[in-house]
Structure formats: C-alpha cells, structure tokens
Amino acid sequence: MDQLIIQDLHVSIAEQEIIRGLSLAVPKGEVHAIMGPNGSGKSTLAKVLAGHPDYAVTSGSVLMDGENVLELAPDERARQGLFMAFQYPSEIPGVTIANFLRAAVQARLPEGEELEATDYYAQLYKKMDLLDMDRSFTSRSVNEGFSGGEKKRNEILQMAMLNPKYAVLDETDSGLDIDALKVVAHGVNSLRGPNLGVLLITHYQRLLNYIVPDQVHVMVRGRIELSGGKDLALQLEEKGYDWVRDDISEPALA
Amino acid sequence: MVKENAPLDIERNLGNFAYPETHTHDAGTGLSEKTIHYISDVKEDPDWVREFRLKALRTFLSKPMPTHWASKDLEAIVFDNIRYYLSGGTQPKRSWEDVPDDVKRTFERLGIPEQERKFLAGVEAQFDSEAVYSNIKKAVGEQGVIFVGSADGLKHHPEIFRKWFGKVIPTGDNKFSALNSAVFSGGSFIYVPPGVKVKHPLQAYFRINAENFGQFERTLIIVDEGAELTYMEGCTAPKFNTATLHSAVVELVAMKGAKLQYITVQNWSNNVFNLVTKRGLAHEEAEVKWIDCNIGSRLTMKYPGVVMKGRKARGEVLSIALAGDGQHQDTGAKMVHAADETTSNIISKSISIGTGRATYRGLVHIPKHLKNCKNNTECDALLINASSRTDTYPAITVRGTGNSVQHEASVSQVSAEQIFYMQQRGLTEAQAMSLSVNGFVNDLVRQFPMEYSVELKRLIELEMEGSVG
Ligand SMILES: Nc1ncnc2c1ncn2[C@@H]1O[C@H](COP(=O)(O)OP(=O)(O)OP(=O)(O)O)[C@@H](O)[C@H]1O
Ligand SMILES: [Mg+2]
Numbered sequence: 001m002d003q004l005i006i007q008d009l010h011v012s013i014a015e016q017e018i019i020r021g022l023s024l025a026v027p028k029g030e031v032h033a034i035m036g037p038n039g040s041g042k043s044t045l046a047k048v049l050a051g052h053p054d055y056a057v058t059s060g061s062v063l064m065d066g067e068n069v070l071e072l073a074p075d076e077r078a079r080q081g082l083f084m085a086f087q088y089p090s091e092i093p094g095v096t097i098a099n100f101l102r103a104a105v106q107a108r109l110p111e112g113e114e115l116e117a118t119d120y121y122a123q124l125y126k127k128m129d130l131l132d133m134d135r136s137f138t139s140r141s142v143n144e145g146f147s148g149g150e151k152k153r154n155e156i157l158q159m160a161m162l163n164p165k166y167a168v169l170d171e172t173d174s175g176l177d178i179d180a181l182k183v184v185a186h187g188v189n190s191l192r193g194p195n196l197g198v199l200l201i202t203h204y205q206r207l208l209n210y211i212v213p214d215q216v217h218v219m220v221r222g223r224i225e226l227s228g229g230k231d232l233a234l235q236l237e238e239k240g241y242d243w244v245r246d247d248i249s250e251p252a253l254a
Numbered sequence: 255m256v257k258e259n260a261p262l263d264i265e266r267n268l269g270n271f272a273y274p275e276t277h278t279h280d281a282g283t284g285l286s287e288k289t290i291h292y293i294s295d296v297k298e299d300p301d302w303v304r305e306f307r308l309k310a311l312r313t314f315l316s317k318p319m320p321t322h323w324a325s326k327d328l329e330a331i332v333f334d335n336i337r338y339y340l341s342g343g344t345q346p347k348r349s350w351e352d353v354p355d356d357v358k359r360t361f362e363r364l365g366i367p368e369q370e371r372k373f374l375a376g377v378e379a380q381f382d383s384e385a386v387y388s389n390i391k392k393a394v395g396e397q398g399v400i401f402v403g404s405a406d407g408l409k410h411h412p413e414i415f416r417k418w419f420g421k422v423i424p425t426g427d428n429k430f431s432a433l434n435s436a437v438f439s440g441g442s443f444i445y446v447p448p449g450v451k452v453k454h455p456l457q458a459y460f461r462i463n464a465e466n467f468g469q470f471e472r473t474l475i476i477v478d479e480g481a482e483l484t485y486m487e488g489c490t491a492p493k494f495n496t497a498t499l500h501s502a503v504v505e506l507v508a509m510k511g512a513k514l515q516y517i518t519v520q521n522w523s524n525n526v527f528n529l530v531t532k533r534g535l536a537h538e539e540a541e542v543k544w545i546d547c548n549i550g551s552r553l554t555m556k557y558p559g560v561v562m563k564g565r566k567a568r569g570e571v572l573s574i575a576l577a578g579d580g581q582h583q584d585t586g587a588k589m590v591h592a593a594d595e596t597t598s599n600i601i602s603k604s605i606s607i608g609t610g611r612a613t614y615r616g617l618v619h620i621p622k623h624l625k626n627c628k629n630n631t632e633c634d635a636l637l638i639n640a641s642s643r644t645d646t647y648p649a650i651t652v653r654g655t656g657n658s659v660q661h662e663a664s665v666s667q668v669s670a671e672q673i674f675y676m677q678q679r680g681l682t683e684a685q686a687m688s689l690s691v692n693g694f695v696n697d698l699v700r701q702f703p704m705e706y707s708v709e710l711k712r713l714i715e716l717e718m719e720g721s722v723g
Contacts, residue, residue, distance in 0.1 A: 050678050053670070078680040090675035094693030103689060104679040141693065158679060 002065045003027040004049075004166045004197055009060035011041075011048050011222075018044045020222035021060070024199075026166065028065075031198040033208055035233065036219035037241045042201045043087050045219075046170045049199075050084040051077050064166060079108055081165030085155035085172045087201075091143040097154065098124065098138040101161050108162070127160040131187045148175030156187045167191075168199045173207040185210030205237040218244050281339035285437070287311065293339045293437060297405060302416070310425045310435030317429040327553050327582065331527055336499055338437040338470070394452055400445040401456060404472045407443025414445050418476055422505035422535045422561070431531040434470050434503040441471035441502065446481040448509075455484035455517070455703060473504040477512040486703070488520040499527050506534035508542050510564065515543045519706050521713065522551035524581055530556045533588070536596075538564030545702060546573040547710065548583055549717075557615060559588030562596035569598040574695050574710075577610030577642075578717060586615035586647075591627045591657075602633040603695050606642035607721045614646045614663075622653035631661045636694045638668055638687070638721060666694075688718035 004026045011019035018041045026032045036042055048055050049062060051074035062069040069077055092100060101124065106115045128135060131153055143151050152172050159167055169188070173181055188198070188211050200211060208216070208230060216233050218226040218241070226232070226244050236244070281292045290311055294304040319328055394401060400411060408415045425435040446452060477483045500522070508514045514534065522528055528551040534542035544558035560569025571587035589598035604612030614633045629652075635644035644665055652659050668690045676686035691714050692699075699707045 050674075052674055073683075074674060074677040075680055075682050075686075078678050084678055086675065086678075090669070090672045092672060092676070092690065092693055094696035095689055100676075100679070100689070103681055103685065107680040107682075107685065162679065 001027055002165075002197075004065075004199070005061075005063045006045075006049075007061045007063075009045075009048070009062065010058045011044060012056050012058055013044070013054060017058070018055075018222050019048065022219075022223055024217060024224055026197040026199055028165065028197045029194040030214040031192065031200060031211060033200045033202060033213040033216045033233065034219050034224075035202060035216065035236060040219045041222040042219055043170055044222075046084055046087075046168045046199075046201060049077075049168055050074055050082065075107075078162075081163075083159050083162055083164030083167040085152070085159060085167065085169040087170040087174075089143050089151045089155055091141070091146075093141055093144050095142050096139050097142055097157075100142045101158060104158070104162060124161065127157055130160065130190060131157055132183045133157060149177060149180045152176055153180065153184060153187075156184050160187060160191060165195065166197045166199070168201070170201045171203065172200075173202050173204060181207065182210060205233040208233045220244055279339065281337060283337055284334045285311070285314075285336070285338055289338055290436060293439065296339070297439065298409075300409065300412070303408060306420070306425075307436050307438075310432050313426045314429060314432035314436055317426070317432055320428055320430075328527070328529075331499060336469075339439060393454075394456065397450045397452070398447040399450060399452060400443065402443050404441040404443045404474060405439065407474065411443070411445065414476060415443060415474065418505065418507050419474055420505075422507060423503055423531050423533050427531060430501045430529045431503050434472060434501050434531070438470045438472035438503065441473040441504075442475070442485075443473070444475040444483065444485065446477045446483045446512075448478040449480045450478075451482040452484070455486050457486045469500050471502040471504075473502070474507075475505070475514065475516070476507045477509065477514045479509045480511045481509075482513040484515040484517065484703075486517040486519075486706070488518050498525050500529070501527075502530045502532075504530070504532040506532075506542055508534060508536045508540035508567075510538045511540060512537070513541045513543075515545065516558075517545040517703065517706065519547040519549075519702075519710065521549040522554070524550055524552055524578070526551045528554040528556065530554075532556065532558040534558075534560045534569070536560055536562050536564065536567035536569055538593075539566045540564060541568040541570070543568075543570040544572070544587075546571065546585070547575075547702075547706075548573070548585055549576045549713065550578065551581060551583075553582045553584065555584045557586045557588050557617070559590065559617075560598065561590045561592055562598065563592050565593045566595045566597075567593060568596070571600045571602070572698055572701060573602045574698055575602070575604040575612050576714070576717060577604065577606045577612045579608030579610055579721075582611045582613070584613040584615065586613075586617075587631075588617040589619070589629055591618075591620040591624055591629070594624050595626045596624075597628040598630070600629070600631040600633070601698060602631075603636070603698055604633075604644060605636045605638065605691055605694065606644055607638045607717065609639075609641045609643075611643040611645075613644070614648075616648045616650070618648075618650045618652070618659060620652040620654070620657045620659070624654060625656045627657040629659045631659075633663045634694070635663075635665045636668065636691065637665065638691075684719040684721075685715075687721065688715040691718060 006022060006024045009019050009022045010017060022045065034042055044055060048057060057070055064080065064082060102115060102120060105120060109115060124138065125135060133153060143154060146154065152175060155172060172184060176184060200213060213230050216228055216230060217224045218236065279296045281289050287308060290307045294307060420435065423431050425432050444456065475485060506514055506516060532544065536542045542560045546558055548554050548556060558571050562569050569589050573585055575583035575585045577583040583604060586602065587600040589600065600616055602614050604614060606612045612635055616631055618629045618631065620627045631648065633646055637644060646663050648661060650659055650661065668687065672690060673683060673686045676689060677683060681689065692711055699710055
C-alpha cells in the first residue's frame with residue numbers, strides 16, 4: 001500500500017536536536033492528526049518533510065510511496081506530490097495568485113507542454129468557489145496584505161490546484177473564524193479520497209469535528225508519544241498534555 | 255525537467271566574439287582635429303556641422319572627467335585606443351552557421367523575431383526593415399511625419415534640425431556629451447507636425463543599419479504642438495560585436511500640449527561603458543516621459559532628464575536597472591522645474607545580483623520663485639545576494655513655498671523563506687528567483703508596451719538562471 005513513512009527521524013538545528021527519533025506512517029487515503037504542545041517540533045517536522053534547508057537530518061528516513069524523499073530538492077518533492085500548507089505563509093510582492101499558481105501548475109507539466117489558459121482559469125475559479133473566495137483575489141499579490149484567515153484559505157486553494165499525493169497542513173485552522181473554519185474544512189474534505197494522504201497539525205480538537213481523522217498522534221519533545229483514534233483528541237482536550245507527559249516513562253526523558 | 259545552464263553568462267563572454275571586418279572608412283584610433291575632418295569629409299557635413307564638431311572637440315579636451323560623481327572605473331577608458339568612426343564596406347563575411355549555438359538559443363528564448371536575429375548577431379549589416387514595417391512607415395509619412403537618420407535630418411531638414419540641435423543638451427553639458435557632439439554619427443531625427451498623433455510606436459528598427467548601433471548616436475525628436483509620439487529604441491537581445499565605449503546623446507522637444515514617450519530597453523555585453531546623456535524639453539502643458547531599462551554593461555551612467563519650461567508641463571522617468579555580477583548601473587533622473595504648476599514623477603527600481611551594484615542618483619530642482627510645483631520620487635532596490643550592493647543619492651533642491659516634494663526609498667532582499675515557499679509549490683530555485691524579481695518590477699513593467707514587457711520577463715528569467723548555483 002502507498003504511504004508516507006517516517007522512520008526514526010532525528011533532526012537538528014544549530015546543534016540542538018528537535019526531532020528525536022520520530023516514526024510515523026500515513027497511508028494514502030487517510031487523514032492523520034498531530035497534536036502537541038508549543039515547541040514540540042510539529043512545524044519542524046513539516047518543514048523537514050518539505051526539505052527546508054535550515055534543518056539537518058542527522059539520521060532516519062522518509063519514504064513517499066517507496067521513494068527516498070530526503071534525497072530530493074524541495075521543488076522536486078513538491079512536483080512528486082508533497083504539499084505543505086505553511087503555518088506562516090510568505091508574501092510575494094508583485095506576483096499575483098493567478099500568476100503564481102499558473103507557474104506552479106506549469107512546473108508540473110512535461111517539458112515542452114504549455115498550460116492551456118482557459119482550462120487553467122476554469123479550474124482556478126472552480127476551486128475558489130469551493131473555498132468561497134472572491135475572484136478578485138486572483139489579481140492580488142500572493143499573501144500581501146492578506147488577513148490571517150485569508151492566508152490560510154489561500155494555502156488550501158493552492159493545495160486544491162496542485163493535487164498533491166500527500167499534504168501536510170500546519171495549523172491551517174489557527175486564525176480562522178468559525179465560518180472560515182467550516183469552509184476550509186469543507187475544502188479539505190472535498191479533496192479527501194483514496195489518492196490523498198493528509199497530515200493535519202493542529203492545537204484544537206474543534207477542527208477534528210469537521211475534518212474527522214483516521215488517527216490522532218501526540219507529539220511531545222520531538223517524538224510521537226501516543227497514538228489513537230479520533231477520541232484521543234477529546235481526551236487531550238479534557239486532560240491536557242501533562243497527562244501524556246506523565247504517561248511517558250522516565251527512561252525516555254533521561 | 256532539464257535545467258539549461260546559464261546561457262546569458264556564457265554568451266556574455268561570447269559577447270566579445272568578433273569577426274574580422276574591413277571598412278572602407280576608418281578614422282583610425284585616437285581623437286584629434288584630423289579625426290574630425292576625416293569624419294566630416296566622409297559624411298559630407300555642411301560647414302556649420304564641421305564647425306560644431308571642432309568646437310565640441312575643444313570642449314571635450316578641456317573638460318575633466320566627471321569624477322565628482324562617477325565611479326573610478328571611468329579611468330579605465332583609454333580615449334586614444336578608441337576608433338571614433340567606422341563605416342561602409344561591412345559586407346559581412348560570416349554566416350548564421352558561424353554564430354555560436356548559445357547565442358542562437360538566447361535569441362530564440364527571448365523571442366526575437368527571425369528577421370532581426372541575423373542583424374543582431376552581426377551576420378547581416380543591414381536589417382531589412384522595409385518588408386516588415388513598410389505599412390507603418392507609409393502611414394506616418396502620409397501624416398507628414400519626418401523619420402530619417404540624423405545625417406539626413408541635418409542635410410535635408412536644416413530649418414527644423416538646426417533650431418533644436420544641441421539646444422536641449424549643450425555640447426558642454428558634460429565631457430561625454432562633448433565627445434558625442436564632436437564625433438556623432440547615426441541616430442534618428444524625427445519631426446511630428448502639429449496635432450498629429452502617431453498611433454504606432456516608432457522604432458529604431460524601421461531604419462536600422464550598422465551605423466545605428468554605433469557608438470556615438472545622436473537622436474533629435476521634435477513633437478510639435480498638440481502632437482503625440484512614442485519612440486522605442488533597443489531591444490532585450492544582447493548586443494554583439496559592440497565597441498567598448500557607447501556614448502549617445504538624445505534630445506527631445508515637446509511643444510505646447512505635446513506628448514512624447516521615449517522607451518529604451520538595452521542589454522549590453524559586460525565590457526561596455528555606456529555613458530549616455532538624455533534630456534527632454536517640455537513646453538506649456540506638454541509631457542515628456544522616459545521609460546528606461548538598463549541591463550548589462552560594465553558601467554552605465556545615465557540620468558534621463560526633463561526640463562519643464564512651460565506652465566503645467568509634466569516630466570516622468572520610469573527606470574529599471576539590472577546589475578549583474580561585476581556590473582555597475584549608475585542611473586537616475588534629473589527633473590528641472592522652470593515654470594509654475596509643473597509636475598514630475600520618478601520611479602526607479604534596481605536589482606543587484608551577485609557583486610552587481612546599482613546606484614540611484616536623482617536631481618530635482620525647483621527654484622524659489624515658482625508656485626505649485628510637485629515632484630514625486632520613489633526608488634526601490636532589490637538585492638539578490640549578500641554581496642550585492644545599492645546606493646541612493648538624491649539631490650533635491652526645493653525653494654519657496656507652495657511646492658511639494660515626496661521622496662520614498664526602499665531596499666529589500668529576496669528572502670530565503672520566500673524562495674523556499676515558492677519551491678514548495680514546485681518551482682525551481684531559479685524560477686522562484688525570477689518570479690520574485692518580476693514581481694518586484696511588475697508595476698513598472700506593466701506600463702511598458704506589451705512586446706517589451708514580455709521580452710523583459712524572459713530576460714529576467716535568463717539572468718536568474720545564471721545567478722543561482
Ligand atoms: N530556525 C530555528 N532556529 C532555532 N531554533 C528553532 C528553529 N526552528 C525551530 N526551532 C526550535 O525548535 C523547537 C520546535 O519548534 P517548532 O516550530 O517545530 O514547534 P511547534 O511544535 O510547531 O510549535 P507551535 O505549536 O508553537 O507551532 C522550538 O524550541 C523552536 O524554538
Ligand atoms: Mg508550529
């Protein structure tokens with residue numbers, strides 16, 4: 001079965017180990033949630049999967065449908081079907097959403113093949129409607145002057161346009177009001193299917209009411225310490241992370 | 255996707271590729287009265303032109319180099335080694351097959367029309383513009399527009415030519431305008447009669463020949479009352495086989511209520527000193543607009559200016575400079591307000607890549623006795639690498655009350671996070687860079703005519719491919 005497999009991953013930045021032996025498998029077709037306290041390394045994991053140059057993978061492996069992802073440049077990973085929705089998306093002044101996405105879609109076509117403009121716009125408008133986005137957004141510069149919620153919605157729009165095999169969504173729910181949360185959840189749900197695996201990083205159980213996960217993992221200090229079904233999120237909400245921390249045996253801390 | 259290696263970098267070195275040439279007229283190296291007489295004899299100059307040249311030569315020799323604001327690099331110019339006049343007999347002895355493949359590929363990727371490629375590569379001395387542009391040429395001719403080479407202009411239209419020649423930019427304006435005045439050849443002369451609005455932009459291409467792309471072009475354009483014209487020179491293709499010193503003078507005159515827009519897009523090979531003086535004179539309610547795009551060269555010094563002489567005249571300079579590795583773009587604008595209610599606008603964007611250096615120099619002058627004059631200046635610099643450099647030297651003298659000046663400057667850097675974000679969407683590092691840079695100049699480029707903006711975009715792509723590992 002196709003899956004994204006992370007095995008015994010260790011990651012450091014500035015001599016400091018942040019991911020400390022993390023293992024996780026997300027089969028295609030499933031949605032896995034990762035929850036965990038601030039600073040536990042969730043965004044680090046997302047960025048390492050995407051190939052951010054600042055982080056050093058000291059050991060372990062990441063396989064996407066059997067292929068060693070760690071050997072690929074960030075843009076190669078993306079074109080192979082790995083998508084990441086950023087917790088803090090960058091602004092690109094002067095580059096419109098329409099042009100940016102067009103370049104991204106074009107980058108996935110075989111050499112020499114030109115994107116058909118009318119098809120592209122038809123597709124773009126369809127996805128924007130799905131996410132309840134005003135069409136005027138296409139001519140705005142990417143993320144420039146966007147509200148927090150608009151940025152998150154724009155990330156999901158890109159995901160919808162790029163048809164990834166695996167998507168890592170880093171706190172796509174934070175900063176969204178309740179209506180926007182529903183819209184974004186609806187967007188993600190409509191992309192769910194046998195050809196997409198999702199890793200959903202969130203702090204709030206609320207999101208998981210709308211995007212119901214197949215599994216929930218709890219990350220503490222750079223490791224998955226606990227995994228379970230969707231009910232695990234409810235337990236966490238009730239008891240807090242200390243409950244997981246207490247659960248961790250002493251030797252792990254040594 | 256197969257990534258091509260950096261064609262621009264390669265061909266910049268190839269930019270020096272030269273074929274053996276023989277010329278029927280060659281003034282030899284060095285500059286003296288003899289050189290001037292040689293040029294005047296060959297060109298069959300009228301006496302007043304010969305006198306003009308000789309006087310200019312004396313001015314040139316007596317003037318110091320503009321070291322007070324120029325780069326030290328100017329000292330590298332050895333005037334005695336330069337050939338000041340070459341013409342005729344340049345039947346090319348080379349063929350398209352001799353042009354290196356990289357150069358051909360660059361033309362292709364820039365989308366340079368087939369007919370123009372051969373001329374640009376120096377394979378053909380004459381660009382056969384007749385076939386391509388004869389319709390437009392005929393149309394403007396019927397409207398009474400004069401569009402000829404400057405040599406034709408001074409011989410056949412002296413009544414208009416002499417009235418304005420050397421008036422907007424006097425010989426002694428600077429050392430290089432004096433040099434041009436002494437040895438000029440090539441360039442255009444255009445006269446648009448009152449009320450005539452020329453629909454299509456006129457291009458230097460319409461009447462191009464080897465001399466046009468010469469070192470010391472002299473262009474004079476007069477747009478009479480209420481008339482309108484857009485003129486374009488240059489193209490984004492790198493120029494091959496060019497001399498190392500290029501020193502042009504361009505004078506524009508917009509009579510009452512006239513509108514004149516002058517667009518330059520130039521891409522020099524990186525051994526060239528490009529020292530150009532450009533100025534327009536705007537009469538009452540007239541508008542002179544320079545759109546200037548400088549790419550390549552070792553050193554470019556160019557500060558297009560507008561003298562707003564009549565009430566409500568408008569001057570505008572929009573400029574983009576791209577300084578690649580080892581290059582210095584020293585560009586800017588001069589706005590001289592000389593009447594009430596005149597307004598000027600300067601928008602300058604520069605991009606420095608590698609060890610490239612972009613300098614902005616602006617001069618805005620509004621004397622005390624004037625009322626209700628306005629200037630707006632914006633200059634934005636983008637640095638691509640840590641070794642890139644930019645400087646801004648605005649000189650603004652505004653006296654009197656009731657005049658307003660606005661000045662904004664910014665320096666930004668392409669951030670690693672921004673590039674990573676774009677790479678995460680599937681763009682290569684080079685594609686991400688070029689998208690960022692295109693975004694930076696986007697609002698300016700939108701004001702360019704369509705074909706230029708497309709070419710410019712491609713050119714930035716090529717430059718960025720060359721700049722990343
Ligand atoms: N570039 C960096 N330089 C130094 N330290 C870093 C860097 N990136 C992350 N860290 C550190 O690594 C740890 C994990 O950070 P990370 O952003 O992955 O946490 P997180 O789980 O996403 O937290 P949050 O829930 O607050 O988003 C933190 O202690 C953080 O300060
Ligand atoms: Mg985070």
